[in-house]
Amino acid sequence: MDSAVIETEHRSMWTDVWRQFRKHKGALVGVFVFAFIIIAVFVGPPIHGVDPNAIDFKARNLSPEWAHPLGTDNIGHDTLAQMLAGGQVSLAVGLSAALIALILGTLIGVLAGFVKSLNGPLMRLTDVFLSLPLLPLLLVSIMLFRDTLRAAFGPETGIFLLIVGLIGVTSWMHTARIVRGDVLSIKEREFVTAAHSIGTRRHRIVFRHILPNILSPIMVSATLGIANAIITESALSFLGLGFPPDFPTWGRLLYDGTNFIQITPSRVIWPGVFIALTVLSVNYIGDGLRDALDPRLRGR
Amino acid sequence: MRNTLLFSIALSSAVALAGTAWAADRGRDGELRLLYWQAPSTMMPFLSGGTKELEASSVVIEPLARYDNDGKMHAWLAEEIPTVANGGVAEDLKSITWKIKRGIKWSDGSELTSADAVFTYEYCSHPDTGCTSSNYFNDIVSVDAVDSHTVRINFSVAKPFPYAPFVGYNAPIIQKAQFDGCIGAKAQECTEQNFNPIGTGPFKVVDFKPNDVIVFEANELYREEGKPAFSSLLFKGGGDATSAARSVLETSEMHYAWNLQVEPEILAKMAEVGKGTIIAGFGTSVERLMVNFTNPDPNLGDDRAEYLGGNNNRNPHPFLSDYAVRRALSLAIDRQILVDAGYGSAGKIGCNVLPAPAIYASDANDECKTQNVDEANHILDHAGWVRGSDGVRAKNGVRLSILYQTSTNSVRQGTQAFIKEMWKAIGVETELRNLSASVFFGGDPASPDTYQKFYADIEMYTNNFSGTDPETYMANWTCKQVSRRANTWGGGNMPRWCNPDYDALSTEMSKTADLDDRIRLAKAMNDMLMQDYAMIPLIHRGGVSAFSNVIEGPRGNEWDSELWNIADWHLK
Numbered sequence: 095m096d097s098a099v100i101e102t103e104h105r106s107m108w109t110d111v112w113r114q115f116r117k118h119k120g121a122l123v124g125v126f127v128f129a130f131i132i133i134a135v136f137v138g139p140p141i142h143g144v145d146p147n148a149i150d151f152k153a154r155n156l157s158p159e160w161a162h163p164l165g166t167d168n169i170g171h172d173t174l175a176q177m178l179a180g181g182q183v184s185l186a187v188g189l190s191a192a193l194i195a196l197i198l199g200t201l202i203g204v205l206a207g208f209v210k211s212l213n214g215p216l217m218r219l220t221d222v223f224l225s226l227p228l229l230p231l232l233l234v235s236i237m238l239f240r241d242t243l244r245a246a247f248g249p250e251t252g253i254f255l256l257i258v259g260l261i262g263v264t265s266w267m268h269t270a271r272i273v274r275g276d277v278l279s280i281k282e283r284e285f286v287t288a289a290h291s292i293g294t295r296r297h298r299i300v301f302r303h304i305l306p307n308i309l310s311p312i313m314v315s316a317t318l319g320i321a322n323a324i325i326t327e328s329a330l331s332f333l334g335l336g337f338p339p340d341f342p343t344w345g346r347l348l349y350d351g352t353n354f355i356q357i358t359p360s361r362v363i364w365p366g367v368f369i370a371l372t373v374l375s376v377n378y379i380g381d382g383l384r385d386a387l388d389p390r391l392r393g394r
Numbered sequence: 395m396r397n398t399l400l401f402s403i404a405l406s407s408a409v410a411l412a413g414t415a416w417a418a419d420r421g422r423d424g425e426l427r428l429l430y431w432q433a434p435s436t437m438m439p440f441l442s443g444g445t446k447e448l449e450a451s452s453v454v455i456e457p458l459a460r461y462d463n464d465g466k467m468h469a470w471l472a473e474e475i476p477t478v479a480n481g482g483v484a485e486d487l488k489s490i491t492w493k494i495k496r497g498i499k500w501s502d503g504s505e506l507t508s509a510d511a512v513f514t515y516e517y518c519s520h521p522d523t524g525c526t527s528s529n530y531f532n533d534i535v536s537v538d539a540v541d542s543h544t545v546r547i548n549f550s551v552a553k554p555f556p557y558a559p560f561v562g563y564n565a566p567i568i569q570k571a572q573f574d575g576c577i578g579a580k581a582q583e584c585t586e587q588n589f590n591p592i593g594t595g596p597f598k599v600v601d602f603k604p605n606d607v608i609v610f611e612a613n614e615l616y617r618e619e620g621k622p623a624f625s626s627l628l629f630k631g632g633g634d635a636t637s638a639a640r641s642v643l644e645t646s647e648m649h650y651a652w653n654l655q656v657e658p659e660i661l662a663k664m665a666e667v668g669k670g671t672i673i674a675g676f677g678t679s680v681e682r683l684m685v686n687f688t689n690p691d692p693n694l695g696d697d698r699a700e701y702l703g704g705n706n707n708r709n710p711h712p713f714l715s716d717y718a719v720r721r722a723l724s725l726a727i728d729r730q731i732l733v734d735a736g737y738g739s740a741g742k743i744g745c746n747v748l749p750a751p752a753i754y755a756s757d758a759n760d761e762c763k764t765q766n767v768d769e770a771n772h773i774l775d776h777a778g779w780v781r782g783s784d785g786v787r788a789k790n791g792v793r794l795s796i797l798y799q800t801s802t803n804s805v806r807q808g809t810q811a812f813i814k815e816m817w818k819a820i821g822v823e824t825e826l827r828n829l830s831a832s833v834f835f836g837g838d839p840a841s842p843d844t845y846q847k848f849y850a851d852i853e854m855y856t857n858n859f860s861g862t863d864p865e866t867y868m869a870n871w872t873c874k875q876v877s878r879r880a881n882t883w884g885g886g887n888m889p890r891w892c893n894p895d896y897d898a899l900s901t902e903m904s905k906t907a908d909l910d911d912r913i914r915l916a917k918a919m920n921d922m923l924m925q926d927y928a929m930i931p932l933i934h935r936g937g938v939s940a941f942s943n944v945i946e947g948p949r950g951n952e953w954d955s956e957l958w959n960i961a962d963w964h965l966k
Contacts, residue, residue, distance in 0.1 A: 149815045151731050155659060168657055169735055169808045233833075237842055241692040249825050338826045339807040340814060350804055353636050353660055 114386035121382020124375035131372055135181035144172045146179035147340055155358050165360045167350070177364050180342035185372065187258055187327045187343070192319035194262025195269060200312055202266065203273025204300060208281060217274070224267045232330065235260055253337050257330060261323045269315040276308040310384035317380030321373035344369050421612045421625030423965040426945070428957075429648040431638040433605045433631020438588040439566060440518050440525045441581060448563045449652065450608060450629055452955035454501075454593035455568060458492050458511070458560040461953035463675055465751050465862045467557065471495060471506065471567065471594060475557075487552035487907055492560065494543045499615040500569050501598040508539035511560060513570035515547075522578040529866075530558045530565040554907040555863040562861055563955040569593075596622040596961035606631060616961065623964035636660065642940045643670040649945050652956055654938045657805060658738025661938070670943055674740040674936035677952020678750050678867070679858040681741075681809075683723075683798075683930040684888045685714050690797070690849045699848050701876045701890040712792045714851060718777035719794065720927035723852075725773070726820045728765035731812055732932055736805040744934035748920040751862050756917040759924040762931070770820045779821070787821035795823040799843075800854040801831040809854070809932070839882045846883035853888070856935055862953060865903055865912070868919045871928065872897045891928035 115121055139146075150170040158165045164173035206216040236256065243252030280286065281304065289299050328345015330336035337343060344365045351361030434450040436442050458472040469475050473493045476482020483490045498506040515537040518525035525531075535548040537559075547559055559565055569592045576584035589602040594617070597610035610627035630648070638651040643664035654661065654672070665672055687706045690699040694709075702708040706715065713719050729743040745762040748754050779787035779794060787794045796817070800806045807828055814824040827850065829843045835855075842849050859867035869875065870886035873894070877885040896919060903915040923929055939956060941948040947963030950956060 147811070147815075149811060151735070151812075154735065168659060169811050171811075245692065339828045340811055340826050350807075353657065353804065356663055357659055 111386045115382050118378075118382035118385055120378040121385075124378030124382065127371055127375040128379060131181065131368065131375070132185065135178055135185060138178040139175070142172075142174055142178065144175040146171065146175040146342055148172070148175075155354070157358065158360060164364055165358050167358065167361055168354060173347075173358075173361055173364065176342040176347055177344075177368065180344045180347050180365065181368060183254075183337065183341065184324050184327065184344040184369070187254070187261070188320040188324040188372070190258045191261035191265070191323035191327075192316050194258065195266040195319050195323075196312065196316045198262065199266035199269025199315070200273050200305075203270040204277055204304070206270065207274040207277025208296070208300060208304070213274075216270075220267045220270050223264065226264070228264055231264065232260055249338060250341060257327060257336060258323075261326050265319060265322060265326075269312065269319070272311045272315060273308055276311060277304055280304050280307050306387065309387040313380045313383045313387070317376045320376050324369060324372070418620035420614075420616070420620055420622065423623045423625070425626045425628055426624040426960075426963065427628045427630065427648045427650075429630050429633070429638045429641055429651045431631070431633045431635055431651070431653070434608065434629070435604050436588050437591050437599060437602055437608070438568075438581075439563065440523070440527050440568070441588060442526060445653075446631070449955050449957055451591065451593075452563040452566070452595070453597045453610060453627065453629075453957050453960050454595045454599060455566040455591055456593065456595050457562055457566040458494070459557065459562075460955075460958055461562055461862065461951065462958065463949040463951045463953070465677070465953045467561065467862070471498060483556055487549075487554060487556065489546055489548045490553075490556040491540065491544060491546045494545065495617075496543055498594055498617050500571075500592050500594055501613045501615055502569075502571075502592050503615065504569075504571060506567070506594055507542045508545045509542075510567050510570045511545045512537050512539050513573070514565075514567045515559065517568065517573060517577050517581070518565075520578045520581075523581045525581075527564045530562075532558070534559065552905070552907065554912065555865060557863070558861070562953070563958070564860060567594075597627050600626075618961060621961040623962075627960075639664055639940055642942050643667060643672070646670065646942050646944070648942070650939065650941045650948055652939050654940055655803065655805060656938075657736065657808075658734075658740065661940075662738065665940075668943070670940050672739070672938060672940045673948060673950040674938050675950030675952045675956075676742070676750065676934065676936040677858060678748070678864075679856050679935040679937070679952065680744045680747055680749055680931050681854065681856045681933040681935055682744070682747060683813075683932065684845075684848065684853045684855075685720055685723075685891075685928060685930065686711055686848055686851050686853075686889060687715060687892075687928070688890045690851060692849070696879070699890070701878050701892065705873075705892050705894065706890070711851070713789075713794055716777060717927070718773050719779070720930070722770040722773045722820055723817065723822065724762055724927055724930045725766045725770040726816050726822075727762075727813060727930070727932065728816060729762065729932055732809050735812065736808050737933055737935065740936040740938040742934040742936075744931040745924065746920050746934075747923055747929055747931055748864055748868065748916060749931075749934045753913055754864055754916045754920075756920050756924075758917070758921045762924075765816070767816075767819050774820060781821045784823075785818075785821055786823045793823065794821060795825070796852055797825045797827060797850040798852045798854070799827040799829060799834075799850040801834040802828045803831065806854065837883075844883065845888060846877045846885075848877070848888055848890075854932070858952075860953065864916050868903070868916060869900050871919075871923055872900050889928045891923075891926070893922065893926070896922050 153166050154170045155168055156162055156166040162172050164177060166172055202216050206213045239256055243256050246252065247255060286299060286303055289303055324345060327336060327343060328349060348362060348365040351365065355362045430446050432446045434447045436447055437451050439448050439451040439455060456471055458470060459467050459475055460470040461467055467475055471494055473495050476490050476492055478485065494506060494508060500506060515531060517523055518528055519531050533550045535550050538546045540546050560567060572587055572592050576587055590599045596613055596616045598613045599608065600611050601609040608629040610629065612622050612625050635655050639654045639656055639661060641648045642651040644667050646669040661672055686699060688699045688701050688709050689711050692698060697709060700709060733741040733743060743763050745759040746756050774787055779789045781787050798810060800810060810826045814826060817824050833841055833843050834845055837844055837846060845853055845855060871891060873892035875885040875887040876890050876892060877883045877888055899915055899919050903912060906912050906915060937950060937952045939950055944966055945963055946966050947959065949959060951958050
């Protein structure tokens with residue numbers, strides 16, 4: 095490496111990452127789209143000013159018009175207001191559930207890969223979770239915890255915590271397996287051995303040397319996890335295990351709208367487009383981040 | 395093949411020269427295609443309580459008498475309907491004698507006799523058969539073959555309405571020769587017989603694939619000349635209601651689709667194509683809100699939503715035990731909106747739990763036809779329920795906050811959303827919950843989410859009764875029927891509403907034979923339920939089905955099988 099460059103330019107790791115990230119056109123577009131969706135969903139409702147649960151019986155099945163830019167549904171809800179409110183829930187569920195899965199998966203994967211004695215038990219635990227049928231598990235958990243959480247946090251927050259928790263707890267396994275595999279191969283590399291030899295503590299080795307090197311697969315599985323969580327939530331809502339029926343989410347809006355595709359196509363198109371855009375943009379961001387965070391790719 | 399067909403047509407038209415129209419030949423119209431989006435799992439009506447199995451088997455196996463689409467009884471395999479007047483029913487109402495038409499052949503060529511009817515009773519009343527229609531054979535002492543074509547049914551009690559056994563699609567006659575070895579515990583093992591029952595009906599089974607498709611062909615020995623008009627019948631199962639409607643109304647692949655619970659605007663849009671017709675038959679189905687008279691508070695543990703006696707004085711609901719609240723909840727609902735949004739021509743405003751047959755329908759509860767929010771607010775003000783800062787009424791620390799549950803169905807979720815808004819206008823807060831139909835109606839005693847356990851304040855579903863006599867139906871809301879732990883939530887009284895006066899009326903009805911008195915009692919019971927708001931009726935629902943414009947004949951029927959007159963269906 096050219097020592098002159100190091101002296102003249104002060105470069106931190108994160109500015110390097112940002113430089114590399116900017117080169118990825120898809121990732122930049124993804125950031126832009128994702129930011130737009132988040133801003134629209136959280137800033138939009140006060141601007142639009144329509145209560146998503148307000149019912150106007152006379153305005154049923156309307157096509158898009160000035161008062162209802164995306165039309166109305168068959169009981170007179172404003173589709174735009176429902177889209178915005180649904181987006182808040184779907185994004186919150188997707189991001190938090192993916193975050194839980196990410197943290198759990200990384201923790202278990204790193205422990206299993208790094209601590210020999212934990213490898214067996216943790217991987218068997220992963221197998222157990224993988225072989226658990228998801229739906230019965232959800233049924234039982236909802237039966238056990240719904241009323242307690244409802245009493246403690248109210249129907250909506252209670253169900254939110256339950257769903258986010260359940261999706262998170264049941265989708266960390268693939269991340270854990272991938273992470274374990276990478277940890278196993280990286281911990282035998284020379285630089286880790288070198289770090290060991292100069293007496294670096296184990297947690298420092300994990301955070302300083304191993305995690306940065308496995309960031310890319312973690313990022314990819316996290317972005318896939320967001321999409322998965324949004325879809326799982328909509329399936330749960332359909333089964334009546336999810337949010338109350340007057341609590342819109344993108345998945346539920348899409349499901350409810352399918353039968354009306356000939357009458358009010360916007361009810362299907364918009365939730366579909368937004369789920370797709372969110373998932374795509376997050377995937378592209380993940381792709382860009384992977385390239386930017388990989389020390390071997392960065393700077394090329 | 396084709397030549398022989400042409401030849402036989404030519405031959406038959408030559409034979410028909412004598413004057414009978416060519417159009418009267420059996421099997422002239424080819425294949426009839428029916429679509430049931432729930433697929434039948436057996437052809438044996440006594441081993442499945444499901445409507446889909448009863449419907450499928452009704453084209454093969456027939457009863458002595460059958461209801462038409464107006465709920466009127468017609469002699470089917472019998473010569474006439476026995477009555478006290480024609481001597482068929484004993485004066486003391488303890489026996490009924492049916493005369494079977496002579497010359498009716500099973501599709502295997504043997505003759506239908508009274509021995510088959512006696513056998514059917516023995517089959518269904520055997521405790522190990524697991525007969526799902528056994529309640530149609532209640533209180534029978536014996537079924538005797540008086541002669542080869544006369545059957546007498548002796549009851550242990552006076553039966554003012556003796557037309558349950560061998561009437562309607564729930565209790566048809568099966569062939570003795572075929573099912574002789576299948577009685578009792580062996581009933582379920584006779585798969586071959588259960589899938590291919592021999593019948594007297596217009597069609598016979600050719601191929602039965604459980605939960606998929608059934609192929610029938612015209613029964614050559616069917617008693618009526620020139621019927622059925624179709625030579626074969628394809629009974630396709632599976633899919634969902636919307637695509638079933640589409641296959642008849644838009645694409646015309648199928649001739650008939652059953653039970654179309656779809657939003658009216660979607661059906662109307664499909665009907666615009668002009669390839670099919672939607673029919674709605676009105677029976678006794680009423681979509682209603684069940685009001686919980688017991689306290690469903692989860693903190694009560696085992697006593698949650700449990701009736702503890704004392705005519706609802708013990709463990710009462712914190713606010714629904716207040717008459718004023720129940721009345722206000724009913725008054726606040728604009729039922730016309732619910733009909734227009736969710737049912738269209740398949741629904742009418744419902745103010746009675748017993749809306750049909752017409753002679754039993756009360757007109758004492760018409761207050762519910764018009765929404766009256768002012769009156770509802772006034773009642774609540776008067777009863778001391780005061781609006782808090784959040785707009786929700788409360789009294790002595792009890793807030794009017796309702797948990798309102800029903801099954802997952804887009805029409806029902808629409809109704810829930812409307813009612814939530816309507817109740818908001820009178821200061822009632824509503825939390826909605828929808829549960830998968832297979833769980834909600836599943837009846838699993840271990841699940842907390844069944845409609846029988848009723849761990850909510852209000853729940854909504856439809857109930858009805860088949861046949862035309864309301865006695866057993868109205869007995870659902872007696873104290874004995876309260877759904878509770880002791881009967882593993884098997885009772886029919888979901889509101890857990892208990893009223894000794896009502897029980898007295900129910901007992902009286904079971905002993906009354908005179909029709910006018912029975913009408914008076916049925917109306918009084920209905921009015922008592924309605925005026926105490928034990929249930930809040932919403933919509934009198936019709937059964938919706940659709941048939942293609944290329945065929946003629948379907949009438950719809952809420953009292954018996956939708957296919958009750960399939961022998962008369964034909965191409966236009």
